[in-house]
Amino acid sequence: MGAVTAVTDELMDALKALLGERLSTSAAVREQHGKDVSFHEGHPPDAVAFAETTEEVAEIVRLCAAHKTPIVPFGTGTSLEGHISALKGGVCIDLGRMNSIIEVNGEDLDCRVQAGVTRKQLNEYLRDTGLFFPIDPGADASLGGMAATRASGTNAVRYGTMRENVLGLTVVTADGRIIRTGGRARKSSAGYDLTRLFVGSEGTLGVITEVQLRLHGIPEAISAAVCPFETLEGAVNTVILTIQSGIPVARIELLDEVQMGACSEYSDLGYPALPTLFFEFHGTEAGVKEQAERVAELASEFGGRDFQWATQQEDRTRLWQARHDAYWAAKALKPGSGGWATDVCVPISRLAECIMETKRDIEESGLLAPLVGHVGDGNFHLVYLLAEGDEEEYRRASAHNDRMVMRAIAMGGTCTGEHGVGYGKIPFLQAEHGEAVALMRQIKQALDPDGIMNPGKVLPA
Amino acid sequence: MGAVTAVTDELMDALKALLGERLSTSAAVREQHGKDVSFHEGHPPDAVAFAETTEEVAEIVRLCAAHKTPIVPFGTGTSLEGHISALKGGVCIDLGRMNSIIEVNGEDLDCRVQAGVTRKQLNEYLRDTGLFFPIDPGADASLGGMAATRASGTNAVRYGTMRENVLGLTVVTADGRIIRTGGRARKSSAGYDLTRLFVGSEGTLGVITEVQLRLHGIPEAISAAVCPFETLEGAVNTVILTIQSGIPVARIELLDEVQMGACSEYSDLGYPALPTLFFEFHGTEAGVKEQAERVAELASEFGGRDFQWATQQEDRTRLWQARHDAYWAAKALKPGSGGWATDVCVPISRLAECIMETKRDIEESGLLAPLVGHVGDGNFHLVYLLAEGDEEEYRRASAHNDRMVMRAIAMGGTCTGEHGVGYGKIPFLQAEHGEAVALMRQIKQALDPDGIMNPGKVLPA
Numbered sequence: 001m002g003a004v005t006a007v008t009d010e011l012m013d014a015l016k017a018l019l020g021e022r023l024s025t026s027a028a029v030r031e032q033h034g035k036d037v038s039f040h041e042g043h044p045p046d047a048v049a050f051a052e053t054t055e056e057v058a059e060i061v062r063l064c065a066a067h068k069t070p071i072v073p074f075g076t077g078t079s080l081e082g083h084i085s086a087l088k089g090g091v092c093i094d095l096g097r098m099n100s101i102i103e104v105n106g107e108d109l110d111c112r113v114q115a116g117v118t119r120k121q122l123n124e125y126l127r128d129t130g131l132f133f134p135i136d137p138g139a140d141a142s143l144g145g146m147a148a149t150r151a152s153g154t155n156a157v158r159y160g161t162m163r164e165n166v167l168g169l170t171v172v173t174a175d176g177r178i179i180r181t182g183g184r185a186r187k188s189s190a191g192y193d194l195t196r197l198f199v200g201s202e203g204t205l206g207v208i209t210e211v212q213l214r215l216h217g218i219p220e221a222i223s224a225a226v227c228p229f230e231t232l233e234g235a236v237n238t239v240i241l242t243i244q245s246g247i248p249v250a251r252i253e254l255l256d257e258v259q260m261g262a263c264s265e266y267s268d269l270g271y272p273a274l275p276t277l278f279f280e281f282h283g284t285e286a287g288v289k290e291q292a293e294r295v296a297e298l299a300s301e302f303g304g305r306d307f308q309w310a311t312q313q314e315d316r317t318r319l320w321q322a323r324h325d326a327y328w329a330a331k332a333l334k335p336g337s338g339g340w341a342t343d344v345c346v347p348i349s350r351l352a353e354c355i356m357e358t359k360r361d362i363e364e365s366g367l368l369a370p371l372v373g374h375v376g377d378g379n380f381h382l383v384y385l386l387a388e389g390d391e392e393e394y395r396r397a398s399a400h401n402d403r404m405v406m407r408a409i410a411m412g413g414t415c416t417g418e419h420g421v422g423y424g425k426i427p428f429l430q431a432e433h434g435e436a437v438a439l440m441r442q443i444k445q446a447l448d449p450d451g452i453m454n455p456g457k458v459l460p461a
Numbered sequence: 462m463g464a465v466t467a468v469t470d471e472l473m474d475a476l477k478a479l480l481g482e483r484l485s486t487s488a489a490v491r492e493q494h495g496k497d498v499s500f501h502e503g504h505p506p507d508a509v510a511f512a513e514t515t516e517e518v519a520e521i522v523r524l525c526a527a528h529k530t531p532i533v534p535f536g537t538g539t540s541l542e543g544h545i546s547a548l549k550g551g552v553c554i555d556l557g558r559m560n561s562i563i564e565v566n567g568e569d570l571d572c573r574v575q576a577g578v579t580r581k582q583l584n585e586y587l588r589d590t591g592l593f594f595p596i597d598p599g600a601d602a603s604l605g606g607m608a609a610t611r612a613s614g615t616n617a618v619r620y621g622t623m624r625e626n627v628l629g630l631t632v633v634t635a636d637g638r639i640i641r642t643g644g645r646a647r648k649s650s651a652g653y654d655l656t657r658l659f660v661g662s663e664g665t666l667g668v669i670t671e672v673q674l675r676l677h678g679i680p681e682a683i684s685a686a687v688c689p690f691e692t693l694e695g696a697v698n699t700v701i702l703t704i705q706s707g708i709p710v711a712r713i714e715l716l717d718e719v720q721m722g723a724c725s726e727y728s729d730l731g732y733p734a735l736p737t738l739f740f741e742f743h744g745t746e747a748g749v750k751e752q753a754e755r756v757a758e759l760a761s762e763f764g765g766r767d768f769q770w771a772t773q774q775e776d777r778t779r780l781w782q783a784r785h786d787a788y789w790a791a792k793a794l795k796p797g798s799g800g801w802a803t804d805v806c807v808p809i810s811r812l813a814e815c816i817m818e819t820k821r822d823i824e825e826s827g828l829l830a831p832l833v834g835h836v837g838d839g840n841f842h843l844v845y846l847l848a849e850g851d852e853e854e855y856r857r858a859s860a861h862n863d864r865m866v867m868r869a870i871a872m873g874g875t876c877t878g879e880h881g882v883g884y885g886k887i888p889f890l891q892a893e894h895g896e897a898v899a900l901m902r903q904i905k906q907a908l909d910p911d912g913i914m915n916p917g918k919v920l921p922a
Contacts, residue, residue, distance in 0.1 A: 106705075107701070107705060107808075107809065108809055110808075149650055150648075150650040151650070156648060173900065177896060177899075178896070179896045180894075180896075181897050183875055184873040184874070185808060185840075185869075185875040186617075186808075186809070186839055186840075187611075187806060187838050187840065188877065189875075189877045189879050189881040190875045190881075190882060190886065190889075190894070191661070191882060191894060191897075191898070191919055191920075192658060192661065192904060192905075192919070193611075193658060193660065194897055194901065196624075197653060197904075200652070244568060244570065244678070246680070286747055286748075286751055287744075287745075287751065290745055345646040345647065346646060347571075347645040347646060348568065348647070349568035349569045377647040377648050378647055379648065413645070414644055414650075415651050416651050417646065417648050417649060417650065418648060419650060420651075421650065421651060421652060425651065429652055432644070433641075435638055435639070435641075439655060440653045443658075443904060443907060444653075446906065447900070458652060459652075
């Protein structure tokens with residue numbers, strides 16, 4: 001691919017003429033746009049463009065393309081693998097001002113939003129419609145960014161990921177054309193699945209400016225449950241059997257004893273520091289009761305004790321807030337530390353083995369790393385708690401992460417279940433996909449021949 | 462794209478050396494491989510290669526690629542839009558002998574099969590495992606062909622289409638490389654979604670030789686129901702409300718009064734010739750009962766009468782057999798006629814309107830065209846019953862189909878819900894996808910620069 005070029009004066013003048021005050025080169029703005037919430041090094045872009053329309057994004061891309069200058073799309077900056085670092089400089093396109101909800105089709109259970117709308121904003125908007133959008137990564141991320149990274153979260157076991165919930169997109173291509181992919185029909189066999197190609201492409205093939213999303217009806221009944229286990233194996237085996245039995249749990253989250261101790265302390269939950277499963281059941285009144293009873297039965301077979309129901313909204317909210325605060329609770333275990341969130345996913349039959357080996361390795365590595373998992377999907381995260389500036393500890397964590405990722409891949413799993421590749425997971429892509437990486441590169445070359453779209457991400461150099 | 466070349470003597474010799482008796486140039490074999498079950502004209506390939514391994518497919522592709530000779534992959538030949546017609550001659554690769562079930566992972570609810578395994582063969586194999594594969598197009602198609610056309614069927618409303626149920630693929634690329642896409646983890650954010658790119662690409666980007674599939678547990682309880690309606694609107698509105706209420710029906714099929722009359726006669730069902738819905742409910746004993754009661758209540762609001770349950774396996778089998786025989790029942794309405802199956806899909810809010818306008822147009826066009834639909838997805842089919850050799854009637858049907866497809870597209874729908882593009886739906890692709898078609902062409906150009914993979918399919922010339 002051709003070498004990309006830094007922002008020239010000529011390009012800067014053209015962008016200023018287009019955007020006026022909405023083009024920023026201030027150091028603070030550039031720094032903030034070049035660093036996500038991960039441990040990966042940030043790289044500020046040369047300029048930040050605050051776009052307001054798809055047409056404006058297309059114009060910015062055309063100008064940058066004419067100068068072969070890199071483009072980095074930016075939503076909320078909450079990525080976890082260095083996705084937004086401007087590794088080769090260039091122009092960051094901030095889509096945060098494109099935050100309109102374009103339409104909600106209640107009858108068809110779908111909606112169309114601009115890329116900068118966040119998941120919480122959408123759910124707030126939907127509040128009185130009886131509908132909701134289930135995908136919930138930890139952060140209040142933008143829906144464009146979530147589509148770009150193929151995000152998921154705690155509800156994926158029931159509702160799928162962004163792969164299953166994006167019906168269509170508006171995308172600005174690397175040469176500044178505006179295309180619409182997909183459609184509103186529930187299914188279609190009409191041509192190549194461009195929607196799915198752009199979902200998970202992390203801004204390397206084009207800039208997503210609008211997203212058509214599948215919505216879901218708020219279930220008639222919701223209940224939650226918490227169940228501590230004697231052993232981690234017992235908890236994981238309960239998960240495996242729940243999934244294999246086809247019980248349609250909406251959420252099934254694992255916290256290991258370290259994380260549960262931290263959460264219980266941080267959120268004053270009063271639960272013991274034991275490996276614990278958090279469940280949520282969606283359905284009719286009778287259906288939810290039936291699901292919970294079945295799971296309680298399975299749990300008791302595997303050393304689950306004291307399966308506690310929470311049918312009241314406030315109890316549920318408190319519980320899930322504690323789960324969502326897991327990262328902060330973990331950090332509180334080691335004041336002043338930074339948290340490095342990892343992400344692997346394996347076939348569920350290998351989950352117990354993968355987690356147990358990983359835990360042994362944590363111990364042998366002398367690391368503090370609580371574990372949380374969207375275990376219904378075979379997906380789990382560690383948070384390495386690392387002392388600021390302790391290079392040696394960082395290297396130990398990094399080596400542990402390498403081993404964990406390669407272990408997951410060897411078990412038929414993936415180097416990233418939901419965080420994406422960014423530049424942090426690039427070293428593992430070849431091990432996971434082999435020759436298929438060459439095919440990904442052919443597609444990149446075809447759609448972005450000058451390599452200006454978020455260079456240095458997803459594909460190995 | 463470069464002009465493709467017919468099979469030369471040199472290529473034929475090389476293929477014979479590779480395949481021996483498994484290369485056929487007999488007129489009968491070539492004819493049979495160049496014509497699917499649609500009304501579209503067949504074009505025999507120059508030769509048919511019966512491959513037995515992925516490596517052999519790769520070798521055939523490499524030989525053809527060296528001669529720039531077209532390749533047409535062939536599963537069971539049951540496509541409906543001319544997919545397998547060798548429009549520019551070349552070599553048909555018949556994958557029917559690649560019919561091994563490679564592995565079934567009961568714990569992970571997945572399996573891997575060679576492309577020539579058919580859906581019924583797989584379900585027969587799974588019979589004692591408690592698992593099943595739900596995707597059921599009318600024909601006993603090969604799973605490779607079903608992946609290639611993004612097929613679905615009556616269960617899609619609950620279980621999704623091939624898009625959702627293919628976890629990974631082995632594909633031979635246009636230059637004869639063997640790649641594996643996807644993986645066995647339930648979710649992944651690791652790179653471009655090549656699996657979804659090949660699903661629905663109809664052999665135009667590569668040859669699918671193996672398919673990793675998601676399996677599902679056979680539900681504890683299954684019940685079926687039949688409900689005739691006073692009016693077609695009543696039936697369709699019952700469907701819409703059922704879907705919008707989030708009732709997780711497994712199947713919800715519509716037969717209009719013409720089709721129901723035909724089926725009742727053909728399969729001796731004893732039901733009146735009225736617009737009728739067929740339902741199937743999957744779940745626990747209690748869950749299935751609850752679903753059926755709710756749907757019965759909705760149906761009664763819209764003029765549904767005599768909602769009949771069938772919980773016994775033999776009653777259900779008889780009912781669904783009648784549904785699956787709809788095509789033959791339709792043909793029996795006009796002895797000696799040929800049947801042309803159409804396929805459109807619209808957002809469910811537009812389904813009633815689309816069906817009613819289409820029905821009016823059938824009447825005005827003086828056609829006999831029973832209607833069946835996977836209406837839970839907004840998808841429906843007509844079968845035009847056309848007298849052999851009646852060119853004028855064929856033209857009337859063709860004009861009607863054009864109007865129906867454009868109506869569906871104008872309503873936000875698609876020109877094909879599940880049959881694919883082949884060459885029959887190419888004229889509508891631009892209307893549906895606009896500028897996105899140019900992007901599809903860029904991908905085609907990148908992955909098949911010489912245009913040898915199933916030329917003349919999917920993309921407009």
